[in-house]
Amino acid sequence: MLSVYAESFSSSLDTAVSHALLRMVAEGECGESLRLYRPDDVVAFGKRDVVTDGFPQAVESAGKAGFDSIIRLAGGRAAVFHRDTIAFAWTIPAPSSRTGSTERFERLSGLLVGAFRALGADARIGEVRGEYCPGEFSINLGGMVKVMGVGQRLIAGAAHVGGVIVVDRGDRIAEVLVPVYRDLGLEWDPRTSGDLASGVPGLSWPQVHGAVLGSFAEIADIAPAAIPAEVLTRARALEPAHAVGDWQVGSGP
Numbered sequence: 001m002l003s004v005y006a007e008s009f010s011s012s013l014d015t016a017v018s019h020a021l022l023r024m025v026a027e028g029e030c031g032e033s034l035r036l037y038r039p040d041d042v043v044a045f046g047k048r049d050v051v052t053d054g055f056p057q058a059v060e061s062a063g064k065a066g067f068d069s070i071i072r073l074a075g076g077r078a079a080v081f082h083r084d085t086i087a088f089a090w091t092i093p094a095p096s097s098r099t100g101s102t103e104r105f106e107r108l109s110g111l112l113v114g115a116f117r118a119l120g121a122d123a124r125i126g127e128v129r130g131e132y133c134p135g136e137f138s139i140n141l142g143g144m145v146k147v148m149g150v151g152q153r154l155i156a157g158a159a160h161v162g163g164v165i166v167v168d169r170g171d172r173i174a175e176v177l178v179p180v181y182r183d184l185g186l187e188w189d190p191r192t193s194g195d196l197a198s199g200v201p202g203l204s205w206p207q208v209h210g211a212v213l214g215s216f217a218e219i220a221d222i223a224p225a226a227i228p229a230e231v232l233t234r235a236r237a238l239e240p241a242h243a244v245g246d247w248q249v250g251s252g253p
Helices: 011-026 055-064 101-118 170-184 205-217 229-241 245-249
Strands: 002-005 033-037 042-045 068-071 079-081 085-094 123-125 139-141 145-155 157-166 222-224
Touching: 002 205, 011 033, 011 042, 011 068, 011 085, 011 145, 011 157, 011 229, 033 205, 042 055, 042 170, 055 068, 055 170, 079 085, 079 157, 079 170, 085 205, 101 123, 101 139, 101 145, 101 157, 101 205, 205 222
Parallel strands: 002 033, 002 222, 042 068
Antiparallel strands: 033 085, 042 079, 085 157, 123 139, 139 145, 145 157
16 A cells, blocks of 8 residues: 655655655555655755855855755755645665665656656656756656656665656746856756646646656555654654755754
8 A cells, every 4th residue: 555645844844754754664664655745945955965165155045046945865966846846755665775776766757757648748758968956767858858857765674766846837947046056066957947837738736746646546556644643753853954954054964
């Protein structure tokens, strides 16, 4: 049974909830789960971003653009979530953290590219030259613009496969990442920042959410549920690891 959670929380607590689920699945306290929710406006920085000299300036630039800053759970560089995106976090028991990483990426991207194609999008798996937070298992439209990014975090006993689907307003991602990536010293092409609605005019957030949920329903028995109280308790203890706080001055939490 795949528990599906739709609840969202404020910036750093959102990521901490996914972190708590990862640890509790690894410890056998929870089963496989999928978070599929509407996030707030936030720039999620990677651990490599944190140790970059321009990180404090990047956090400031994000704030000026109206975005909170957090430290992401999965690997990769700075990525953007906003109200016209869908955040996902698939947490899976993994007896061996040394195997299965590629297969999990392939399975997730395969599910999502199928969902997007069913909606009429020319969706393809693969990195677009010049895309932000580049990855082999990103999803693009027509080989031109990135509309989905994914990362993975592994610990002993469990894997987290999480990322963002850009339904609309890909331009907002470009607007905030231009100054943020400049501060971090990262090169990218803002023209590669896209959204599904640009390829399928009129496409709505609920339509994409429903299509993604339907794809998972084809591979598992899904059960909508509320996030358990014990997960929230664990998440609040983990939240400092994902709040910018002391990270901004380079000392870590």
